[in-house]
Amino acid sequence: MDRVFNFSPGPATLPLPVLERAQKELVSCGGHGMSVMEMSHRSKMYMEIIEAAEAELRELMGIPDNYKVLFMGGGATMQFSCVPINLKQNGKADYIVSGSFAKKASQEAAKFLDVNVVASSKDTNFNCIPDLANAKFDPDADYVHITTNNTIYGTRYTKLPEVGDVPLVADASSNILSEPMDVSRFGLLYAGAQKNIGIAGVTIVVIREDLIGRAAENTPVMLDYKTYADSESMYNTPPCYPIYIAKLVFDWLKEMGGVPAIQAINEMKANLLYDYLDNTSFYHATAKKADRSLMNVTFTLPEPAMDALFVKEAAENGLVNLKGHRSVGGIRASIYNAMPMEGVQKLVDFMADFEKRHG
Amino acid sequence: MDRVFNFSPGPATLPLPVLERAQKELVSCGGHGMSVMEMSHRSKMYMEIIEAAEAELRELMGIPDNYKVLFMGGGATMQFSCVPINLKQNGKADYIVSGSFAKKASQEAAKFLDVNVVASSKDTNFNCIPDLANAKFDPDADYVHITTNNTIYGTRYTKLPEVGDVPLVADASSNILSEPMDVSRFGLLYAGAQKNIGIAGVTIVVIREDLIGRAAENTPVMLDYKTYADSESMYNTPPCYPIYIAKLVFDWLKEMGGVPAIQAINEMKANLLYDYLDNTSFYHATAKKADRSLMNVTFTLPEPAMDALFVKEAAENGLVNLKGHRSVGGIRASIYNAMPMEGVQKLVDFMADFEKRHG
Ligand SMILES: Cc1ncc(COP(=O)(O)O)c(C=O)c1O
Ligand SMILES: Cc1ncc(COP(=O)(O)O)c(C=O)c1O
Ligand SMILES: [Mg+2]
Ligand SMILES: [Mg+2]
Ligand SMILES: [Mg+2]
Numbered sequence: 073m074d075r076v077f078n079f080s081p082g083p084a085t086l087p088l089p090v091l092e093r094a095q096k097e098l099v100s101c102g103g104h105g106m107s108v109m110e111m112s113h114r115s116k117m118y119m120e121i122i123e124a125a126e127a128e129l130r131e132l133m134g135i136p137d138n139y140k141v142l143f144m145g146g147g148a149t150m151q152f153s154c155v156p157i158n159l160k161q162n163g164k165a166d167y168i169v170s171g172s173f174a175k176k177a178s179q180e181a182a183k184f185l186d187v188n189v190v191a192s193s194k195d196t197n198f199n200c201i202p203d204l205a206n207a208k209f210d211p212d213a214d215y216v217h218i219t220t221n222n223t224i225y226g227t228r229y230t231k232l233p234e235v236g237d238v239p240l241v242a243d244a245s246s247n248i249l250s251e252p253m254d255v256s257r258f259g260l261l262y263a264g265a266q267k268n269i270g271i272a273g274v275t276i277v278v279i280r281e282d283l284i285g286r287a288a289e290n291t292p293v294m295l296d297y298k299t300y301a302d303s304e305s306m307y308n309t310p311p312c313y314p315i316y317i318a319k320l321v322f323d324w325l326k327e328m329g330g331v332p333a334i335q336a337i338n339e340m341k342a343n344l345l346y347d348y349l350d351n352t353s354f355y356h357a358t359a360k361k362a363d364r365s366l367m368n369v370t371f372t373l374p375e376p377a378m379d380a381l382f383v384k385e386a387a388e389n390g391l392v393n394l395k396g397h398r399s400v401g402g403i404r405a406s407i408y409n410a411m412p413m414e415g416v417q418k419l420v421d422f423m424a425d426f427e428k429r430h431g
Numbered sequence: 432m433d434r435v436f437n438f439s440p441g442p443a444t445l446p447l448p449v450l451e452r453a454q455k456e457l458v459s460c461g462g463h464g465m466s467v468m469e470m471s472h473r474s475k476m477y478m479e480i481i482e483a484a485e486a487e488l489r490e491l492m493g494i495p496d497n498y499k500v501l502f503m504g505g506g507a508t509m510q511f512s513c514v515p516i517n518l519k520q521n522g523k524a525d526y527i528v529s530g531s532f533a534k535k536a537s538q539e540a541a542k543f544l545d546v547n548v549v550a551s552s553k554d555t556n557f558n559c560i561p562d563l564a565n566a567k568f569d570p571d572a573d574y575v576h577i578t579t580n581n582t583i584y585g586t587r588y589t590k591l592p593e594v595g596d597v598p599l600v601a602d603a604s605s606n607i608l609s610e611p612m613d614v615s616r617f618g619l620l621y622a623g624a625q626k627n628i629g630i631a632g633v634t635i636v637v638i639r640e641d642l643i644g645r646a647a648e649n650t651p652v653m654l655d656y657k658t659y660a661d662s663e664s665m666y667n668t669p670p671c672y673p674i675y676i677a678k679l680v681f682d683w684l685k686e687m688g689g690v691p692a693i694q695a696i697n698e699m700k701a702n703l704l705y706d707y708l709d710n711t712s713f714y715h716a717t718a719k720k721a722d723r724s725l726m727n728v729t730f731t732l733p734e735p736a737m738d739a740l741f742v743k744e745a746a747e748n749g750l751v752n753l754k755g756h757r758s759v760g761g762i763r764a765s766i767y768n769a770m771p772m773e774g775v776q777k778l779v780d781f782m783a784d785f786e787k788r789h790g
């Protein structure tokens with residue numbers, strides 16, 4: 073096995089058992105004499121896959137019955153448009169800007185309604201979740217939008233904002249399924265699959281039923297949540313194979329013990345890395361301690377000039393994709409559900425060795 | 432090998448060498464120590480894949496330099512909205528309604544501009560391409576929309592309408608790459624991948640450059656062709672794995688000799704089936720002879736009541752997904768590029784046997 077440890081922020085590493093199962097079933101799946109890739113989306117065999125994917129996600133996340141699960145294309149970015157288009161009523165929405173995806177979401181929404189940025193951590197280069205003490209939420213806003221985990225900056229909400237009756241909408245692309253989330257606190261949750269769910273090409277939307285059906289008449293059909301809700305995401309051909317991979321990931325996560333069990337592992341992985349970072353002056357963890365992400369660990373070396381060497385030597389040791397995002401520099405280790413403890417341990421060992429040689 | 436012959440209209444059968452290669456590379460691809468599914472879309476290794484996919488498609492179709500190739504999500508159905516949203520100028524467009532997808536496209540477009548149905552074959556249940564002798568094309572229309580192959584009814588254009596300077600827009604979902612197309616005759620061509628290109632989850636748009644950048648300011652970002660054109664389809668995470676499968680299919684098609692070579696095979700396959708249908712009174716080919724599709728062959732049995740038995744016995748013989756679309760009934764054999772001659776021969780043999788036993 074020549075596998076590397078892949079710290080990519082997304083598309084990201086997948087559980088090896090998922091890849092091995094996909095490989096085994098690739099040419100012919102389940103005695104059907106064809107690949108999942110070749111199955112008619114309306115066939116019984118494929119319907120079983122998409123229905124199982126939904127049922128398992130409902131079980132894993134504890135999704136209440138009054139929420140629909142939608143499988144959409146277009147990436148999480150398409151949701152930046154879908155959310156305002158579908159939820160617009162009074163024509164205004166509150167956004168908390170905690171990173172560059174949150175900012176992009178707010179800018180896209182401004183095409184469709186009045187956006188009120190109630191809080192932002194831009195001034196500290198998004199190294200924390202904005203302080204909400206003085207945030208003025210509009211009780212007439214159509215929704216409040218947050219980004220539960222900020223992939224680029226390595227921060228996450230540890231506590232949800234109190235928004236009263238206004239629907240809370242969350243981009244959970246980079247921490248869905250990493251720790252329990254109380255779905256009933258949200259009006260809508262969305263996540264691109266290419267981090268904790270599976271592969272790029274499908275985005276999952278979990279939406280409270282009463283929020284469906286509000287889009288204007290002239291909404292593009294594939295952007296209207298009602299299109300998906302009314303057809304079980306089968307109005308047209310869904311991204312069948314990405315949904316199948318999601319199902320395999322859900323199978324794997326259930327076998328791992330579900331979300332609480334993976335949360336415990338995620339905390340061990342993150343703690344190993346953060347404890348190491350905190351105990352050396354060579355490396356510096358960039359995110360505010362209270363808001364540290366379990367999924368994306370961002371840090372710097374003594375000099376930005378050392379970044380390239382670190383990334384190169386790490387890759388030579390089978391630890392790849394550690395370069396921080398171009399907008400912040402430094403190093404980022406994305407350690408999603410599928411990254412095993414062994415990978416994080418190997419990274420810490422490498423970091424200690426690198427420090428010894430270059431400190 | 433327990434593979435069946437899969438006559439599904441899409442998602443559809445794939446070339447076995449493509450599946451075998453995907454299988455081989457699934458856990459670790461090209462010495463990179465990771466699956467293509469896990470590659471960052473901005474990594475050098477993945478960029479090579481998407482760039483090769485585009486270059487090979489350009490070569491296979493002979494796409495002129497002044498056309499862009501875009502990789503989008505959302506299925507062909509999303510293009511039903513994107514086309515009017517992006518091409519609207521005078522606010523009106525001409526549609527030829529040759530089947531139910533063409534009709535859906537025209538209905539969706541009517542949300543965004545004035546749709547003029549210049550011709551329709553609805554009166555004969557879409558058994559032919561509409562007669563254009565009396566069609567009144569509007570010289571001020573923003574475009575003329577056609578569906579080059581009608582998946583459900585088994586018809587295709589053998590000759591493109593003359594539209595002067597008005598851009599011709601084509602939904603080529605079910606016959607792209609099956610026979611040469613003169614791209615320079617079109618302003619825009621689009622095709623969902625799940626028939627002749629690969630798997631569901633990516634839609635390919637081939638667009639003349641001067642038609643890009645016309646969308647209104649408040650266009651949803653993932654529906655604007657300019658978003659894709661300006662970023663090489665990398666504004667956000669593209670459907671990476673479906674694009675990789677497309678690349679493998681293009682590799683295979685090139686090895687088969689390209690589009691003219693596959694056209695010759697497609698004609699042999701279709702002729703075998705149509706000749707058989709024409710030489711028996713038991714079966715009846717439903718599409719008008721001059722407009723017969725090379726990709727979807729539709730026919731009826733002496734009694735609709737026999738359909739279910741035919742489909743069931745065929746499946747027992749390893750010939751699956753032959754049921755006609757619910758809107759027309761009867762039988763449909765979809766014989767895309769990846770269906771080998773052997774599969775069509777086996778179908779004809781089965782049909783002869785079925786006729787003998789039930790005729
Ligand atoms: C938090 C977050 N939101 C949105 C996106 C954009 O997702 P997509 O590329 O699927 O549009 C990303 C991508 O990394 C992300 O991390
Ligand atoms: C000609 C044609 N256009 C459009 C579609 C719809 O494609 P999608 O399911 O990708 O939206 C199909 C699907 O079979 C088709 O055959
Ligand atoms: Mg961010
Ligand atoms: Mg430190
Ligand atoms: Mg049709």
Ligand SMILES: [Mg+2]
Nearest residue numbers: 708711714715
């Ligand atoms: Mg006949």
